[in-house]
Amino acid sequence: MxxxxxxxxxxxxxxxxxxxxxxxxxxxxxxxxxxxxxxxxxxxxxxxxxxxxxxxxxxxxxxxxxxxxxxxxxxxxxxxxxxxxxxxxxxxxxxxxxxxxxxxxxxxxxxxxxxxxxxxxxxxxxxxxxxxxxxxxxxxxxxxxxxxxxxxxxxxxxxxxxPTPPELYATVIHPQIEIKTSDSRKILKTTISMQQGIQQWGNLGGLVAGLFQNDYDLIGRSLHDHIVEPIRSILIPAFDDIKANAIKAGALGSGISGSGPSIFALSKGGEIAQKVAESMKKTYQNIGVDFDIHVSKVNxxxxxxxx
Amino acid sequence: MxxxxxxxxxxxxxxxxxxxxxxxxxxxxxxxxxxxxxxxxxxxxxxxxxxxxxxxxxxxxxxxxxxxxxxxxxxxxxxxxxxxxxxxxxxxxxxxxxxxxxxxxxxxxxxxxxxxxxxxxxxxxxxxxxxxxxxxxxxxxxxxxxxxxxxxxxxxxxxxxxPTPPELYATVIHPQIEIKTSDSRKILKTTISMQQGIQQWGNLGGLVAGLFQNDYDLIGRSLHDHIVEPIRSILIPAFDDIKANAIKAGALGSGISGSGPSIFALSKGGEIAQKVAESMKKTYQNIGVDFDIHVSKVNxxxxxxxx
CATH class of the missing domain: 3.30.230.10 (Ribosomal Protein S5; domain 2)
Known part of the structure; x- marks a missing residue:
């Protein structure tokens, strides 16, 4: 070849x-x-x-x-x-x-x-x-x-x-602003509280267990980040609304993709992932933020x- | 009844x-x-x-x-x-x-x-x-x-x-000293570094994945604690020697049981768990520490x- x-x-x-x-x-x-x-x-x-x-x-x-x-x-x-x-x-x-x-x-x-x-x-x-x-x-x-x-x-x-559960879909919306990964790292704290750490590794353990068992509810219950998201989300337009509306639309959970500004949501099934996309679009259209949006099965x- | x-x-x-x-x-x-x-x-x-x-x-x-x-x-x-x-x-x-x-x-x-x-x-x-x-x-x-x-x-x-891998055994040695759980909590730090946190949730994810897949090597690679063990182990007689010798004897990993003073090791198979017990015993006998010891399948x- x-x-x-x-x-x-x-x-x-x-x-x-x-x-x-x-x-x-x-x-x-x-x-x-x-x-x-x-x-x-x-x-x-x-x-x-x-x-x-x-x-x-x-x-x-x-x-x-x-x-x-x-x-x-x-x-x-x-x-x-x-x-x-x-x-x-x-x-x-x-x-x-x-x-x-x-x-x-x-x-x-x-x-x-x-x-x-x-x-x-x-x-x-x-x-x-x-x-x-x-x-x-x-x-x-x-x-x-x-x-x-x-x-x-x-x-x-x-x-x-x-392993990836067969019905897991991602919705990702990209507001048209740029955040450099290097800048986004700089605003992070270098220490966290022990309690935040315990929450985080408890959730990570739950997420891994959920993925192994195709337990979509457990995946949803585990998709939390009390450490980085509260800080980095400040840089992302209407993050809290996008996330809240995605979950209202049926997403298992939602968070920042990479170091942002894209926001992802995970859903069980393509139909819900599409509804989540509609809710995300509407949220940005209402406040006049340009965006790209993707709905995709987890590959x-x-x-x-x-x- | x-x-x-x-x-x-x-x-x-x-x-x-x-x-x-x-x-x-x-x-x-x-x-x-x-x-x-x-x-x-x-x-x-x-x-x-x-x-x-x-x-x-x-x-x-x-x-x-x-x-x-x-x-x-x-x-x-x-x-x-x-x-x-x-x-x-x-x-x-x-x-x-x-x-x-x-x-x-x-x-x-x-x-x-x-x-x-x-x-x-x-x-x-x-x-x-x-x-x-x-x-x-x-x-x-x-x-x-x-x-x-x-x-x-x-x-x-x-x-x-x-889930519990079928061949997973624990060896636990209890040196005859008392540490109160409440005292043992007091010496912990209330903050950790972000890097320590990332290491810890990476390892916890690896450990859960290893348990789901009966991957004993991955379990062993994940059995680390860079946060609590370095602090609490100071209270336990010859902790570093017990742990090092347990791993030399074939244990997948070793750490503090609960808030101590017991030290556990996990092994693949009862035979190795017995060898680990022998190495632990010898370590305490050499320095004159009284102990109880248990070898048990994970229940x-x-x-x-x-x-």
Whole structure:
């Protein structure tokens, strides 16, 4: 195989009580990338559709992730990358992670899969480092593994795939304002109370148990974040209304996607997820906030070949 | 049924990363209690074998828990309780929880099971409040449900039973010193760093996932507590040596049982759990610390009728 085109899913990180550890992949939102082998060494980004992003390899997250892979490979050629960028950068649904992931996953396929999923996560994390100063794994891990993933630890990196209940849908609304991940990290406190911590790991345990048992009620009861959401939500227009209306419309729970500004809700079934979308739209239309909105099954496959 | 004798298991709370939320029940260590109906109203503790504990109903954890049940019942009689106290108070393996649990579970059986497990937990928590000033549920929940239980939340009380891998064994060593739960709580910090929190809920998620999948390695990788153990272990003789030697002997992980001074280790299989017991014994024998030691399968049934 000399060329491959892949779908790289958008992802929701910081799933409520899963701050910095839990992420999930979406099914119907993502970038498309074509990667081809070249005899010339190194990596060239030849085309980016849809967004104005740097073509220089060292300044592009896909380029940097690809270089990290090449540095560990005995392959003597190089790669060309074309990116059809459908996820808006800065939206909080893993735009940089999708590009980083797509690049390294596609290269690994073209090279005959010399690298494990865990190694691909490590390469893609270098793209995340370029994008936000922090080599976090909570978007790239679900983009590669699909479904829900838990980053149990960074030292050593330990990714735990968590099963995805079959009827779980996500609704994500993206208000058209930009929050940089790096800014959004700066406003966080560096200490929390022991009581907040206990609540958070109690809920995280409940959420993981709910996902294993397809217990949608337990998932809903566990989708709380008393630590980060109260702080970061201040930066997001009408966050409290969007969330309250989503839950009124039937969502199991709702929270900030990644570091925002997107807001996600999880629902049992596509019909409720659509109702949740309607309620979110109406909330922003009433106050004149522009937005994109997505309804998607939780994707259990992750990045995949489409041509 | 006018009379019942029950086995009330010892329990390990604060299972490493599960501080204040995760507990488990033991199979071969516990109290025995006989409870019988009386025409006289109220509760009378008629006999306590094995330990010098108060017979006055209001000063006895089984009495207080039983009174909480009676207050919600339309039963017009009362109960007599005999306790064969085999778990030493202050050992850190749920001595008070066993008595509280045994009393309310036995009464519920004698009354034809009018109360749910969740209600029994609430009654038994009143005994815990008498014992340690805090109505915690992380010992009484596994004593009632068996296996591992997660206390996801207190307001409202939400208990999540977690499956128990079939080959999971616990080794528990109890050095003969006393630490009061209330003292042991006082030395804890009231704040933690965000990074410690993230590590802890990452590990708790990994531990729950490991228990669901019978993934003993993942259970072992997740059994860490960077928050409470470093502080409380100072009160326990040779904690670091006991733990290090247990892991050398093959344990998946090791930590403080409850608020101490008992130290637990979890192992895959009874044979390894015995080797771990030998290593623990030797460690205390070498420095002249007296101890009790228990090796037990993790009990998946909880409190049960034995006569």
């Amino acid at each position: 000399e060329e491959i085109t892949v779908f790289c899913p958008a992802t929701i990180a910081n799933v409520s009580c899963g701050f910095d550890v839990l992420g999930l992949a979406l099914d119907s939102v993502g970038d498309e990338m074509t990667v081809r082998k070249t005899t010339e060494k190194g990596i060239r980004i030849t085309k980016i559709l849809g967004q104005d992003l740097p073509l220089e390899t060292e300044n592009n997250v896909a380029g940097v992730a690809g270089l990290a892979l090449l540095a560990q490979s005995d392959y003597e050629g190089g790669f060309e990358i074309e990116i059809d960028k459908r996820i808006k950068p800065g939206s909080g649904i893993g735009s940089s992670a999708a590009s980083s992931t797509g690049a390294v996953w596609a290269m690994n396929e073209l090279l005959g899969k010399p690298f494990s999923n865990l190694e691909l996560v490590k390469f893609a994390m270098q793209g995340e480092k370029l994008a936000s100063d922090v080599a976090h794994a909570d978007n790239v891990a679900p983009a590669i593994y699909g479904g829900f993933t838990l980053v149990r630890s960074y030292e050593p990196l330990d990714i735990v795939p968590i 259990s496959q992750g990045v995949k070949k489409i041509a | 006018e009379e019942i004798t029950v086995f009330c298991p010892a329990t390990i709370a604060n299972v490493s990363c599960g501080f204040d939320v995760l507990g488990l029940a033991l199979d071969s260590v516990g109290d025995e209690m006989t409870v019988r109906k009386t025409t006289e109203k109220g509760i009378r503790i008629t006999k306590i074998l094995g330990q010098d504990l108060p017979l006055e109903t209001e000063n006895n954890v089984a009495g207080v828990a039983g009174l909480a049940l009676l207050a919600q019942s339309d039963y017009e009689g009362g109960f007599e309780i005999e306790i064969d106290k085999r778990i030493k108070p202050g050992s850190g393996i749920g001595s008070s929880a066993a008595s509280s649990t045994g009393a309310v579970w036995a009464m519920n059986e004698l009354l034809g099971k009018p109360f749910s497990n969740l209600e029994l937990v609430k009654f038994a928590m009143q005994g815990e409040k008498l014992a340690s000033d805090v109505a915690h549920a992380d010992n009484v929940a596994p004593a009632i449900y068996g296996g591992f239980t997660l206390v996801r939340s207190y307001e409202p009380l939400d208990i999540v039973p977690i 998946s049934q909880g409190v049960k009728k034995i006569a």
